[in-house]
Amino acid sequence: MRLLVTGAAGFLGREVVRLAGHDVVPTYHRAAVAGGVRMDVRDRGEVADVLRRVRPDGIIHAAFRQSDWETTADGAAHLAVAARGARLVFVSTDVVFGGGDQPYDEDAAPCPVTPYGAAKAAAETTIRAVDPSAVIARTSIIVGSDGTSASERLVHALASGQSGALFAGNIRCPVHVSDLAAALLELLESDHTGTAHVAGPDAVSRLDLGRLIAARDGLDPDTLPFVPGRPSDVRLDSRKTQKLLTTRLRPVAEFLKNPA
Structure with a gap:
């Protein structure tokens, strides 16, 4: 093809x-x-x-x-x-x-x-x-292993003292x-x-995602600034599609702990 x-x-x-x-x-x-x-x-x-x-x-x-x-x-x-x-x-x-x-x-x-x-x-x-x-x-939210995704870049920017914050109320399935x-x-x-x-099976907040990225990359998760933000729970149920696939859509905690 x-x-x-x-x-x-x-x-x-x-x-x-x-x-x-x-x-x-x-x-x-x-x-x-x-x-x-x-x-x-x-x-x-x-x-x-x-x-x-x-x-x-x-x-x-x-x-x-x-x-x-x-x-x-x-x-x-x-x-x-x-x-x-x-x-x-x-x-x-x-x-x-x-x-x-x-x-x-x-x-x-x-x-x-x-x-x-x-x-x-x-x-x-x-x-x-x-x-x-x-x-x-x-x-x-799409995340990678080499620090080039938007979420990874934001976490590193915030950890270095740049302005901004993560939203604690925004729930997604990375x-x-x-x-x-x-x-x-x-x-x-x-x-x-x-x-x-086609999303991950586990839902996390933007803040929790940022903390997972920080921990993976040797940064202090507790230093990341955050705001509550407007509550927004946008979870995709991907179970039906997952049954069609041989590709396993890994949970965010798994692929950030074992990025390979």
């Missing part, structure tokens, strides 16, 4: 490309990627042109920009239209939900409370309409970037259609 990966310069995209191995075409917008093709997903004509030239059998769409509706919502629409005939896996997010008392399963209706969540929810709606056979893979990338590649090769939840 010839695979096209959007957002290949990003944290998740790089890992998908690494695990995919041969016959993968990375695309990027600003930061060039070795062997990659430049593609601005906001430009419908450019997206169509790249897909005509590459002719991928499968696409993992990981490109997004939190503050840009055109990139996150319109870009997904442009790709879905141009990708007809190719197997499409779209990486979505837990923040299509606003938070509640119970975990959200794959059948839960989006209820975003942020512009980014609304953009991803709009993208999901468009992809379902254009390509019902596509996979919409919702995930949560996932390791390698687990997520492997799961996306599995879903691509599967016959699954529709929504999949």
Whole structure:
């Protein structure tokens, strides 16, 4: 299968490309990627042109920009239209939900409370309409082992005295970037259609996640500044999707204790 990966310069995209191995075409917008093709997903004509030239059998769409509706919502629409005939896996997010008392399963209706969540929810709606056979893979906070994820960088910045704080009231289900990338590649090769939840099995607060990262990296967890924040319990129930996968989505305490 010839695979096209959007957002290949990003944290998740790089890992998908690494695990995919041969016959993968990375695309990027600003930061060039070795062997990659430049593609601005906001430009419908450019997206169509790249897909005509590459002719991928499968696409993992990981490109997004939190503050840009055109990139996150319109870009997904442009790709879905141009990708007809190719197997499409779209990486979505837990923040299509606003938070509640119970975990959200794959059948839960989006209820975003942020512009980014609304953009991803709009993208999901468009992809379902254009390509019902596509996979919409919702995930949560993505963490790695080398300090390059946003959460890891924030913890190190706070530990060095930079301004900011962790939110004690924001509950999420972190996932390791390698687990997520492997799961996306599995879903691509599967016959699954529709929504999949691909997050870790355990829920922690942003504060507790930060403390786990700090402990792993030899920092003092008790020095991390935090604020209560607005209570926001956004847990993804990934048990249904996990049964489809051979890739094990590890609990956050496990992969931060044993990062390999």
